[in-house]
Amino acid sequence: MKLTVLARCLGLLVLASNPAWATDTLRLCHEDNEAYPWILDKQPGLYGTLAKLAEPRLSMHIVVSRLPWKRCLASVGNGSQDGVLGAGYLPERCAIGVYPGKSGCEPNADLRLYIxxxxxxxxxxxxxxxxxxxxxxxxxxxxxxxxxxxxxxxxxxxxxxxxxxxxxxxxxxxxxxxxxxxxxxxxxxxxxxxxxxxxxxxxxxxxxxxxxxYPAYLMLSHQFVSANPGRAQRVWQAFVETRDSNAYQASKAALGFNEAD
Missing domain, CATH: 3.40.190.10 (Periplasmic binding protein-like II)
Known part of the structure; x- marks a missing residue:
């Protein structure tokens, strides 16, 4: 009985000290204007579809917020958002967040969300x-x-x-x-x-x-990547797998969008 209680306590300590396991919610933002096909006012856009389809691959709840673009980037920079959807590459943005690739400032175009x-x-x-x-x-x-x-x-x-x-x-x-x-x-x-x-x-x-x-990426915050390096890699991979999935391609077709990813 004492061993069981001790094991539970140790387990709670591990969870509390390891954000990679304690964080079950991924907070993402994108711009607040309607932007076909990614952001739609009257039905889910492709950003929302990507997030919803990626959730079961990650066993995480993904919360997507609409924010003015500059505020979205600033929120990723200060860690109040874990990432931004649809970020093109600019060298100065490497101070804000991390692009998927070998290094945080050399993005791998194969890991893009779309062109x-x-x-x-x-x-x-x-x-x-x-x-x-x-x-x-x-x-x-x-x-x-x-x-x-x-x-x-x-x-x-x-x-x-x-x-x-x-x-x-x-x-x-x-x-x-x-x-x-x-x-x-x-x-x-x-x-x-x-x-x-x-x-x-x-x-x-x-x-x-x-x-x-140019490729548009899911750029994650420095705070999220530093605390969850393994999970960050899984997040990027899950979104790429979702991008290529039949379910996502069907959602694109349903919106009448046929541009290549």
Whole structure:
């Protein structure tokens, strides 16, 4: 009897001192705007589907929160969130969290959640040209969502940015009434908005080639990875397995989304 009680006490001490076993909830965040197909207002988006399907692979409860993008990143940085869904790679983000790969700042593209694609959208009367390297003819800053990789890339090629608007629908509306002459927006979101909103499509067009495409990852907090190194690897692997699962691919098809992961 005494041995049983002692074993139970030792077990409780191990659980209390080992967050890898004591933590049964994984707290993830993503941006708060509706962003087809990842974040939807009236039904689960693909982020929610990924999390739900990954839960049984991990035997963890996954809580996904919608936060303004910069607040989401800051919350991962301070450890109040365990990770962020859909983070593109920027070297400076390595101070915020850890990417899946051999080292936390050298992500392995095979462990991505999906490929994110962005294009330039312009007013039909705007005299802009884009050859894949240079943007010519712009007389005003290009709209882009605050904190996004695309904002950094525009600045890197010497293009001034307008980061005052975070809603892609509103960004397209501003182009349609010539408040902005161009914007960089995720293609899955903007193309769908133009298809479903004829009033926008008669004023706004997508430019070619694509502005940028890059892997988007589940980036985990330094706090979570340091406390749970083995579990962090299992989390990344579970999300990749979920990405490739028949159930997840069926969810993509049900939303009419057929872009490659």
């Amino acid at each position: 994110d694609r962005f294009a330039l959208y312009r007013h039909l009367e705007a005299k802009l040209s884009w050859d894949g390297k240079r943007l010519l003819g712009n007389s005003r800053p290009v709209a882009v969502q605050p904190g996004f990789v695309a904002a950094r890339l525009l600045k890197d090629i010497g293009v001034a940015t307008d980061e005052t608007e975070k809603d892609p629908a509103q960004m397209l509306r501003k182009i349609s009434v010539n408040m902005n002459e161009a914007a960089v927006i995720q293609t899955a979101i903007a193309d769908r908005l133009l298809r479903e909103t004829p009033g926008l499509a008669i004023y706004v067009e997508r430019m070619t080639p694509v502005f940028v495409e």
